[in-house]
Amino acid sequence: MLVKLAINGEKHQADVEPRLLLVHMIREVLRLTVTHIGCDTTHCGACTILMDGRPVKSCTVFAVQAQGKELMTVEGLEQNGKLHPLQEGFMAEHGLQCGYCTPGMLMTSYAFLKKHPSPTEDDIRWAISGNLCRCTGYVNIVKAVQHAAVKLAGGA
Amino acid sequence: MIPAAFDYHAPTTIGEATALLTRLGDDAKVLSGGQSLIPLMKLRLASPAHVVDINGIPGLAYIREGEGFLRIGALTRESELEESELIRTRYPLLHDTSKVIADPVVRNLATVGGNLAHADPANDHPATMLASGAEVVAVGPKGERRIPIASFFTGPFATSLRPDEILTEIRIPLPAARSRGAYLKLERKVGDFATAAVAAQLTLDAGGRCEEVGIGLTNVGLTPIKAAKAEAALKGKNPDEATIKRAAELAAEASEPSADLRGSVEYKKDLVRVLTARALRKAVERAQGVTTRA
Numbered sequence: 001m002l003v004k005l006a007i008n009g010e011k012h013q014a015d016v017e018p019r020l021l022l023v024h025m026i027r028e029v030l031r032l033t034v035t036h037i038g039c040d041t042t043h044c045g046a047c048t049i050l051m052d053g054r055p056v057k058s059c060t061v062f063a064v065q066a067q068g069k070e071l072m073t074v075e076g077l078e079q080n081g082k083l084h085p086l087q088e089g090f091m092a093e094h095g096l097q098c099g100y101c102t103p104g105m106l107m108t109s110y111a112f113l114k115k116h117p118s119p120t121e122d123d124i125r126w127a128i129s130g131n132l133c134r135c136t137g138y139v140n141i142v143k144a145v146q147h148a149a150v151k152l153a154g155g156a
Numbered sequence: 157m158i159p160a161a162f163d164y165h166a167p168t169t170i171g172e173a174t175a176l177l178t179r180l181g182d183d184a185k186v187l188s189g190g191q192s193l194i195p196l197m198k199l200r201l202a203s204p205a206h207v208v209d210i211n212g213i214p215g216l217a218y219i220r221e222g223e224g225f226l227r228i229g230a231l232t233r234e235s236e237l238e239e240s241e242l243i244r245t246r247y248p249l250l251h252d253t254s255k256v257i258a259d260p261v262v263r264n265l266a267t268v269g270g271n272l273a274h275a276d277p278a279n280d281h282p283a284t285m286l287a288s289g290a291e292v293v294a295v296g297p298k299g300e301r302r303i304p305i306a307s308f309f310t311g312p313f314a315t316s317l318r319p320d321e322i323l324t325e326i327r328i329p330l331p332a333a334r335s336r337g338a339y340l341k342l343e344r345k346v347g348d349f350a351t352a353a354v355a356a357q358l359t360l361d362a363g364g365r366c367e368e369v370g371i372g373l374t375n376v377g378l379t380p381i382k383a384a385k386a387e388a389a390l391k392g393k394n395p396d397e398a399t400i401k402r403a404a405e406l407a408a409e410a411s412e413p414s415a416d417l418r419g420s421v422e423y424k425k426d427l428v429r430v431l432t433a434r435a436l437r438k439a440v441e442r443a444q445g446v447t448t449r450a
Contacts, residue, residue, distance in 0.1 A: 130260050
């Protein structure tokens with residue numbers, strides 16, 4: 001079945017089996033490999049991408065369901081060679097250890113900060129509660145998101 | 157994990173969808189949010205030959221009051237319920253529930269209709285809807301029918317929906333002046349099913365007595381449980397501490413949990429007792445706080 005969609009503003013199409021999961025289409029068919037496959041059971045959120053602006057777990061969506069949708073992955077965060085404030089935050093605050101959960105953390109936080117530009121620590125912890133970091137590096141992940149919130153608000 | 161192969165159908169009207177279901181019968185599964193169905197297909201616990209994706213049917217996602225009911229379109233995402241001002245201010249039982257279903261990312265796809273139609277006794281909305289006295293609207297090739305929620309769940313993962321019917325709407329009677337509820341869930345971690353959870357909805361009359369009572373239990377039986385004896389123990393009475401305690405004991409007696417990694421039978425039954433008492437106290441507090449129809 002022919003699936004046409006846009007990822008990070010760029011149009012793509014591929015002829016896929018209906019059972020192909022969206023994360024496999026993104027990684028293996030379109031070769032955008034920053035999005036990770038973690039638990040493959042809807043728990044960990046490493047595969048989180050944005051579909052029409054909302055974070056979803058791409059291991060729990062069929063590629064055919066993304067027909068005509070606008071997707072966003074971590075590849076779309078960097079603009080004109082400049083890292084997104086969230087990416088800078090994860091670097092500056094050491095928001096990643098092994099890095100496996102990071103793509104999902106970035107996309108969930110990206111959508112969250114659009115809706116909640118000045119969140120409390122509790123708000124951030126709520127937002128990322130569907131994304132698991134098995135290094136348990138949550139303290140620095142929260143700091144990284146706070147760093148980005150300040151930066152996006154025009155602060156230092 | 158790769159699901160078994162299937163034929164994918166994406167109807168754009170309810171008529172088209174029910175015609176497909178009529179033709180395909182038991183070989184077809186309806187795909188709504190997919191947050192239960194797709195994991196089951198990946199584990200090959202479900203291998204439908206046909207998947208009928210209803211996400212492309214317009215007009216099935218809404219939250220509004222009308223004709224004496226709160227009306228929720230079956231394709232309404234849990235996150236939309238959670239973010240709704242109407243739900244937050246007038247339906248705290250539903251708001252409580254929407255905050256504890258799975259996790260925030262899953263709730264962006266998971267639907268209210270799917271949570272009910274999947275009929276997993278561990279799902280949260282069944283208990284909520286039992287406590288709310290809801291009914292669901294099912295549309296089939298011969299038209300529409302309304303099913304009271306108390307007769308909707310017929311067994312584990314089984315409902316009174318016919319194979320050619322689609323659940324399109326959930327209706328909850330508009331709350332009376334002093335009617336409020338609460339949902340309390342104990343889960344080991346975000347995203348886990350409830351060890352046990354209790355939904356309670358109360359309507360107080362002018363004298364502060366319980367005019368209407370609804371109590372639903374999550375994940376403590378083969379189906380969601382309506383704790384009818386506990387409800388009866390409160391009806392017409394002042395919700396004082398002794399009455400609440402008695403109702404909580406009756407709710408625990410109505411539960412039929414099985415032992416698993418989340419706890420023993422005795423533990424879960426006692427948890428139902430504790431959560432029922434707490435949910436009732438919270439519902440009473442909220443109902444007493446309502447002076448006018450907000």
